[in-house]
Amino acid sequence: MTALYKTIMAERIKLRRSPVWLAFFCLPLISAFFGTNNYRMNQEILQSEWLSLWTQHSLFLCFLFMPALIGTYCSYLWRLEHLRNNWNSFLTAPVSHFALYFGKLFQGVLMTILGNVWVFFLYFICGKLCGLNTPVPKAALSWFLFGTLGGIVVCCIQLTLSLWIRSFAIPIGIALAGGIGGMLITNKGLGCFYPYSLYAIGMRANNPNMELPAGQFLSGCVVFILSCCAISVWKLKRGES
Amino acid sequence: MRTLQLEFYKIRRRKVWLSMFAMLGVQLLWGLWAMRNPKDWELASGWMSLLYSLSVLDGVMMPTIMSLLASRLADIEHKGNTYKQLRTLRPAASLYQAKALCGLIILVVLLAFQAAVFILYGYCLGYEGNPDPRYYLLSYGLKFASCLSLFLLQLLLSMLFANQMIPLVVGLGGSMVALLIMFVSHYSFLPWGGNLSASVVGMDWDENSRIITYFYREYSPAEIAAVVCIFVWVAVFYLAGRILFTRREV
Numbered sequence: 001m002t003a004l005y006k007t008i009m010a011e012r013i014k015l016r017r018s019p020v021w022l023a024f025f026c027l028p029l030i031s032a033f034f035g036t037n038n039y040r041m042n043q044e045i046l047q048s049e050w051l052s053l054w055t056q057h058s059l060f061l062c063f064l065f066m067p068a069l070i071g072t073y074c075s076y077l078w079r080l081e082h083l084r085n086n087w088n089s090f091l092t093a094p095v096s097h098f099a100l101y102f103g104k105l106f107q108g109v110l111m112t113i114l115g116n117v118w119v120f121f122l123y124f125i126c127g128k129l130c131g132l133n134t135p136v137p138k139a140a141l142s143w144f145l146f147g148t149l150g151g152i153v154v155c156c157i158q159l160t161l162s163l164w165i166r167s168f169a170i171p172i173g174i175a176l177a178g179g180i181g182g183m184l185i186t187n188k189g190l191g192c193f194y195p196y197s198l199y200a201i202g203m204r205a206n207n208p209n210m211e212l213p214a215g216q217f218l219s220g221c222v223v224f225i226l227s228c229c230a231i232s233v234w235k236l237k238r239g240e241s
Numbered sequence: 242m243r244t245l246q247l248e249f250y251k252i253r254r255r256k257v258w259l260s261m262f263a264m265l266g267v268q269l270l271w272g273l274w275a276m277r278n279p280k281d282w283e284l285a286s287g288w289m290s291l292l293y294s295l296s297v298l299d300g301v302m303m304p305t306i307m308s309l310l311a312s313r314l315a316d317i318e319h320k321g322n323t324y325k326q327l328r329t330l331r332p333a334a335s336l337y338q339a340k341a342l343c344g345l346i347i348l349v350v351l352l353a354f355q356a357a358v359f360i361l362y363g364y365c366l367g368y369e370g371n372p373d374p375r376y377y378l379l380s381y382g383l384k385f386a387s388c389l390s391l392f393l394l395q396l397l398l399s400m401l402f403a404n405q406m407i408p409l410v411v412g413l414g415g416s417m418v419a420l421l422i423m424f425v426s427h428y429s430f431l432p433w434g435g436n437l438s439a440s441v442v443g444m445d446w447d448e449n450s451r452i453i454t455y456f457y458r459e460y461s462p463a464e465i466a467a468v469v470c471i472f473v474w475v476a477v478f479y480l481a482g483r484i485l486f487t488r489r490e491v
């Protein structure tokens with residue numbers, strides 16, 4: 001337990017004063033601004049109030065930008081080790097490989113959660129600014145929880161890719177491509193079997209009925225998270241990346 | 242010329258071409274999926290709809306693709322910490338020019354390949370008639386200028402910041418801005434809206450019949466200004482990048 005705590009603190013020190021969190025602040029802000037604007041311009045067609053506003057906020061953010069944004073953050077986490085001879089000091093730290101990986105995973109998951117909290121905060125604020133007086137639907141809590149879980153899956157996949165691929169940009173390209181692929185695969189009804197779709201499915205983006213196949217979704221998340229963790233730890237154990 | 246050759250030598254095993262063609266492949270898949278099973282009225286105006294769809298796809302994806310390309314070209318120097326050494330061997334401006342030219346050549350090939358594949362797909366779908374070479378060449382030229390402006394912006398950022406997260410987030414933000422501009426306008430003076438301004442085809446959607454009518458755009462003075470703005474951005478980003486990079490402490 002102490003080892004896990006130490007690796008988390010070490011990662012925090014590495015990220016201190018780094019402006020990477022700004023990306024999670026700015027991109028959802030742009031999306032919320034334009035999504036709200038679009039909602040206001042089409043308010044006569046979009047009559048479901050909070051639900052309609054959510055469709056405008058979530059569609060492109062969930063499929064296109066959030067996977068790439070999480071991918072950018074994960075790339076940054078591993079870039080610190082890929083640069084110069086940092087792998088030597090990283091892998092010789094007196095903690096287990098799982099603890100080393102967990103430090104990175106914790107930071108990635110934390111930022112995914114905070115990013116999602118910010119998305120929902122903006123949704124609430126924008127709804128109020130649009131003059132929606134009815135309360136926010138209770139289901140929004142479920143969108144948040146399942147969406148965050150889907151985001152964690154993307155985070156795990158991207159951490160594994162960024163560990164494997166030394167380039168900073170390539171895993172981000174894969175995340176963008178994955179998100180676009182997610183749109184097509186979700187459209188075919190196979191989203192729960194594809195990691196980049198899970199975030200959008202959990203958030204109920206582009207889902208007029210707001211339904212979720214909970215069993216399939218949760219099993220998909222568990223399988224992807226555990227597989228990625230196992231692959232990453234195995235890769236670390238194999239030695240220098 | 243030698244510096245340019247060296248740029249291609251540096252990226253020889255970095256799979257830059259592969260990564261760019263992979264991104265283009267994703268774009269093609271998206272496009273092919275969106276344009277599958279055309280109806281009769283879609284076949285009649287197929288070549289025009291193809292140009293329109295391409296401008297939309299490029300508008301959304303090119304800011305990010307260009308940020309990936311620029312980052313791949315500039316990051317070699319950051320990782321190897323080679324700027325100091327290179328500056329003692331060549332003038333800083335020539336290094337910047339070589340990187341810009343390298344990206345430009347990749348871009349020319351990439352866009353030509355994209356156009357060729359989509360035209361081939363148009364014939365496979367059975368679009369009526371042939372593509373109008375005048376509009377297709379104009380579209381290619383304008384799109385190239387627009388993508389070049391984005392690439393030069395990203396190259397500037399990627400070479401100035403060692404932390405590649407900054408340029409890549411700008412690229413992602415650019416894609417988002419472009420996507421959202423599409424909802425409100427069909428031209429923009431922002432660099433990320435260049436692909437929309439550069440579109441030579443417009444469309445009109447009839448809500449009742451749910452039929453889209455495509456037409457070759459007749460540019461209003463504001464739209465012409467937006468197209469001119471693309472070239473202004475190319476010049477501004479090139480000069481800004483060159484000046485900032487030359488004066489930068491390495």
